[in-house]
Amino acid sequence: xxxxxxxxxxxxxxxxxxxxxxxxxxxxxxxxxxxxxxxxxxxxxxxxxxxxxxxxxxxxxxxxxxxxxxxxxxxxxxxxxxxxxxxxxxxxxxxxxxxxxxxxxxxxxxxxxxxxxxxxxxxxxxxxxxxxxxxxxxxxxxxxxxxxxxxxxxxxxxxxxxxxxxxxxxxxxxxxxxxxxxxxxxxxxxxxxxxxxxxxxxxxxxxxxxxxxxxxxxxxxxxxxxxxxxxxxxxxxxxxxxxxxxxxxxxxxxxxxxxxxxxxxxxxx
Numbered sequence: 001x002x003x004x005x006x007x008x009x010x011x012x013x014x015x016x017x018x019x020x021x022x023x024x025x026x027x028x029x030x031x032x033x034x035x036x037x038x039x040x041x042x043x044x045x046x047x048x049x050x051x052x053x054x055x056x057x058x059x060x061x062x063x064x065x066x067x068x069x070x071x072x073x074x075x076x077x078x079x080x081x082x083x084x085x086x087x088x089x090x091x092x093x094x095x096x097x098x099x100x101x102x103x104x105x106x107x108x109x110x111x112x113x114x115x116x117x118x119x120x121x122x123x124x125x126x127x128x129x130x131x132x133x134x135x136x137x138x139x140x141x142x143x144x145x146x147x148x149x150x151x152x153x154x155x156x157x158x159x160x161x162x163x164x165x166x167x168x169x170x171x172x173x174x175x176x177x178x179x180x181x182x183x184x185x186x187x188x189x190x191x192x193x194x195x196x197x198x199x200x201x202x203x204x205x206x207x208x209x210x211x212x213x214x215x216x217x218x219x220x221x222x223x224x225x226x227x228x229x230x231x232x233x234x235x236x237x238x239x240x241x242x243x244x245x246x247x248x249x250x251x252x253x254x255x256x257x258x259x260x261x262x263x264x265x266x267x268x269x
Contacts, residue, residue, distance in 0.1 A: 044242065176219075
């Protein structure tokens with residue numbers, strides 16, 4: 001079984017060509033800059049499952065301003081959707097059995113499902129449905145204030161808000177640089193556990209779904225938070241990998257009635 005994890009499309013820097021990474025025929029291997037990320041996904045996979053990562057082609061979209069706490073990324077998400085669809089089509093044509101979109105806010109999932117017949121999964125929706133299997137009220141966290149609206153709009157579009165006790169930001173200014181992670185981890189753990197305990201005590205959340213993989217699980221382990229908070233804290237990456245495996249093994253993919261295949265793509269090429 002082969003699963004491709006697709007990251008976010010990269011916008012072109014002014015005067016640049018985007019570089020060689022992310023062309024349609026490429027995936028990132030262990031020597032690439034995001035190798036530690038893909039090794040994390042691989043650690044959740046069952047024996048025999050092959051997982052690669054693929055970055056969509058650079059696109060002529062806006063370059064994010066890191067000083068706006070996440071709100072700058074709203075337009076960037078939408079601008080990158082065609083590149084994500086293109087990479088998903090490439091995955092199907094090159095023998096991958098399923099696609100996971102790594103960004104928790106799933107801006108390319110719906111469009112990509114119209115372009116291929118292999119299962120395409122987003123980590124937010126997949127994890128929320130699993131959480132709703134085991135809890136009636138789900139607390140949701142986002143790492144930056146600017147992600148609150150993205151999360152709310154996404155959950156409303158999926159009809160999942162009746163399960164949500166509240167959405168709360170962890171209030172971080174940004175994700176720390178790699179050389180700052182070890183020093184910042186205890187502070188981030190304390191702050192995150194405090195927010196999650198508030199969701200449990202004040203909104204009666206029975207389970208927590210943390211969105212924003214750059215913080216959880218990249219920096220903070222959901223198992224550590226679960227011990228601190230006392231309710232299940234989901235790991236969207238692990239849930240995504242195992243759900244993709246299940247879909248492939250059971251022959252499950254998106255319905256052709258919900259996602260009518262687009263005529264613009266040839267599946268025989």
